[in-house]
Amino acid sequence: MDYFNYHKGELHAEGVQLSALADVIGTPFYCYSSAALVHYFKVFADAVSALDATICFAIKANSNIAVLATLERLGAGADVVSQGEMQRALEAGIDPKKIIFSGVGKSRQELQAALVAGVTRFNVESLSELEVLSAVADTHGQMAEVSLRVNPDVDARTHEKIATGRQEDKFGIDLSLARGAYRRARALPGIDVSGVAMHIGSQLTELDPFRIAYSRMADFVGVLREDGHTIRHLDLGGGLGITYKDEKVPTPEAYGAMVAETIGGLGCKLTFEPGRVIAGNAGILLTRVNFMKEGTAKTFCIVDAAMNDLIRPTLYNAHHDIVRVAEAMDHESLKVMDIVGPICESGDYIAKNRGMPSVTSGDLLAIRSAGAYGAVMSSTYNTRPLIPEVLVEGDEYAVIRRRFEVADMLALERLPPWLSGSRISAANVVGK
Numbered sequence: 001m002d003y004f005n006y007h008k009g010e011l012h013a014e015g016v017q018l019s020a021l022a023d024v025i026g027t028p029f030y031c032y033s034s035a036a037l038v039h040y041f042k043v044f045a046d047a048v049s050a051l052d053a054t055i056c057f058a059i060k061a062n063s064n065i066a067v068l069a070t071l072e073r074l075g076a077g078a079d080v081v082s083q084g085e086m087q088r089a090l091e092a093g094i095d096p097k098k099i100i101f102s103g104v105g106k107s108r109q110e111l112q113a114a115l116v117a118g119v120t121r122f123n124v125e126s127l128s129e130l131e132v133l134s135a136v137a138d139t140h141g142q143m144a145e146v147s148l149r150v151n152p153d154v155d156a157r158t159h160e161k162i163a164t165g166r167q168e169d170k171f172g173i174d175l176s177l178a179r180g181a182y183r184r185a186r187a188l189p190g191i192d193v194s195g196v197a198m199h200i201g202s203q204l205t206e207l208d209p210f211r212i213a214y215s216r217m218a219d220f221v222g223v224l225r226e227d228g229h230t231i232r233h234l235d236l237g238g239g240l241g242i243t244y245k246d247e248k249v250p251t252p253e254a255y256g257a258m259v260a261e262t263i264g265g266l267g268c269k270l271t272f273e274p275g276r277v278i279a280g281n282a283g284i285l286l287t288r289v290n291f292m293k294e295g296t297a298k299t300f301c302i303v304d305a306a307m308n309d310l311i312r313p314t315l316y317n318a319h320h321d322i323v324r325v326a327e328a329m330d331h332e333s334l335k336v337m338d339i340v341g342p343i344c345e346s347g348d349y350i351a352k353n354r355g356m357p358s359v360t361s362g363d364l365l366a367i368r369s370a371g372a373y374g375a376v377m378s379s380t381y382n383t384r385p386l387i388p389e390v391l392v393e394g395d396e397y398a399v400i401r402r403r404f405e406v407a408d409m410l411a412l413e414r415l416p417p418w419l420s421g422s423r424i425s426a427a428n429v430v431g432k
């Protein structure tokens, strides 16, 4: 199912013509389809509907509050990893009871803010964190409902930087050490240790690593129960991959069936934390070609989006399909080029050696599969203002984050008093 289609030779997001949108908004910008978000959420929800499960969208994938509010209406909770993400989830109307606070390095202040906000479910990743959480909860006269995140030592066979379930990764508590951690947790006053959590990595394109990890989890639940722990919750993380290019990924249905097989018989409430599989193919990044440049070795297509807007190609060598907004004709031959941004480093590219139909200055291009880990990972490198996000529904659209202005950035900065002088704006001097 695709919500970005050509009508009369022009790419649309649902019923909205993208070239018309670009004229109003300016480029670059992110554009999400509501119908796509709803579709991908429902497909996942249907796939796990036979299980007693809550879907807590991993909002690190896309944390715009309009996107979160769209998913909240479908019953989604949220998996958050910072106070900021928690505030976004609450702002979007997500019930604090459906928010899970995950993350390997939560601060005391964040734990406290969560408890005050009524967020009481935590995935804890170390003994030190357990002690701090217990103390904070106890001071507030509360009990934190804790799942310990265990590290099953399974290779997710994904990109090195997003594999999280091997012993050498910083995440979770080694399975071999986890029994002791549960014993310690049970002795702490502010902790109700009633679950086990796991997340072995992201963009998994095979079920086998999940199957191995979840089987280890099931065995471990048996051990914990023998030790006298009451285990009521299992958090299975996220990680299901999507098709960026031609990857054959497992369907949510197949994933759901595998979960039922490995974990279904344990009588636990389940939590899933999908991110990419919901949002990834629900968004594009629209960009305009600034210049074409022919070199001796290469042709460069210089666009107005850059690595600060979408860092995935630079950081993970990730592939994103790129299409012309004006539909390519069948007879157009492809020309190989690098699609690059205006940033001053050679790592600034969106695609290398990509076969493209004819492109010239002024053309609009759509970078596909950019709805997850796109806008959320952007920066202002080279003092490039953060770009807008637009949400489409049917033939309506709304700007759900406005374009930043350079003035927004400069307003955050201050000169120390010793640099103040007649050529410097008084407003930017510390103390003024």
Ligand code: LLP
Residues within 6 Å of the ligand: 058, 060, 061, 079, 102, 103, 162, 199, 201, 202, 203, 237, 238, 239, 240, 273, 274, 275, 276, 277, 312, 316, 372, 373
């Ligand atoms: N739960 C936990 C504890 C996680 O760490 C993550 C992702 C998820 C759930 C959601 O995983 P998903 O279903 O989206 O695969 N920036 C990288 C991806 C980093 C993922 C980090 N953790 C990228 O652009 O590919």
